[in-house]
Amino acid sequence: MPWSLLFSTLTEYDPGQPGINVPVILRLAGREAPCLAKIDTGSANCIFRRFQGELLNLDIERGDPRDFSTAMGSFRAYGHEVTLIVAGMEFDSIVYFAAHEEYNRNVLGRHGWLNSMRLGLIDYEGKLYLSRATEDVE
Amino acid sequence: MSAPTLNEIKQQLLLLTDEDRKALADFLIAQSTATAENGSQPVDFSSEMEWIKQNRESYRGQFVALNEGQLVASGAKEGDVWRAATRAGVSAPFLAYIETEAEESFGGW
Numbered sequence: 556m557p558w559s560l561l562f563s564t565l566t567e568y569d570p571g572q573p574g575i576n577v578p579v580i581l582r583l584a585g586r587e588a589p590c591l592a593k594i595d596t597g598s599a600n601c602i603f604r605r606f607q608g609e610l611l612n613l614d615i616e617r618g619d620p621r622d623f624s625t626a627m628g629s630f631r632a633y634g635h636e637v638t639l640i641v642a643g644m645e646f647d648s649i650v651y652f653a654a655h656e657e658y659n660r661n662v663l664g665r666h667g668w669l670n671s672m673r674l675g676l677i678d679y680e681g682k683l684y685l686s687r688a689t690e691d692v693e
Numbered sequence: 694m695s696a697p698t699l700n701e702i703k704q705q706l707l708l709l710t711d712e713d714r715k716a717l718a719d720f721l722i723a724q725s726t727a728t729a730e731n732g733s734q735p736v737d738f739s740s741e742m743e744w745i746k747q748n749r750e751s752y753r754g755q756f757v758a759l760n761e762g763q764l765v766a767s768g769a770k771e772g773d774v775w776r777a778a779t780r781a782g783v784s785a786p787f788l789a790y791i792e793t794e795a796e797e798s799f800g801g802w
Contacts (some may be wrong), residue, residue, distance in 0.1 A: 559796075567739075568742070569742065569745070571746070572746075572749075573792075573797040573798070576745075578736075578738035578741065578742065578787065580736065587785045587790075588785070589736070589738070589785055589786070589787040589788065590787065590788045590789065591745070591788075591790070596735070597781075599719075604771070604790075606771045606772060607788075610775070615771040627721075640736075643736075649784045654735070656766075659790050659796075
């Protein structure tokens with residue numbers, strides 16, 4: 556049985572890069588931190604570099620502490636509520652900022668982003684179709 | 694708009710003809726579209742993404758600060774890169790880390 560989905564936005568990315576990298580803006584109280592982030596369906600949360608949080612004037616360690624485990628060990632990050640903007644779609648989300656400066660990835664994961672989105676991917680064309688999960692597209 | 698005023702409008706709407714209601718619906722849709730178009734235009738980073746695509750090989754292992762598709766600053770420390778960009782007059786540069794070839798072989802979490 557065939558299925559069809561409708562999306563409101565098409566974003567193109569470079570399929571030559573190893574990850575699916577998209578531009579993101581983090582916003583808090585009038586401060587904005589535009590950056591590049593990887594879409595990672597395997598990540599439970601959105602996790603960003605510490606510096607991105609510092610640009611928003613956040614006191615990183617005052618956030619919700621959480622230890623994230625990976626195949627190579629674990630690292631600590633702190634959750635803060637910020638506005639996350641991807642392809643013009645804004646969400647107030649809990650985003651985690653790594654405690655250590657050595658952590659150098661920005662990741663869009665499930666809670667806070669993917670679970671608010673409808674997402675279609677044609678990786679060999681570098682095409683990413685997006686809508687809000689609750690959006691009616693006609 | 695307060696609730697009583699909205700209710701008053703709704704009561705008035707019941708008195709409209711079908712033709713007037715359709716005209717009103719068209720007007721509201723046009724207003725909504727104009728607000729969406731003028732109120733929150735998504736920021737377009739396509740020129741920054743194109744710059745990264747074209748220049749990735751030359752900046753591996755570095756942070757780059759971009760503005761309107763142009764390189765503003767680059768270096769190993771993002772704080773230094775960001776400060777250099779702001780000194781150059783860019784208040785919110787687009788910051789990206791260009792992975793090394795080894796880092797690109799990321800196996801996931």
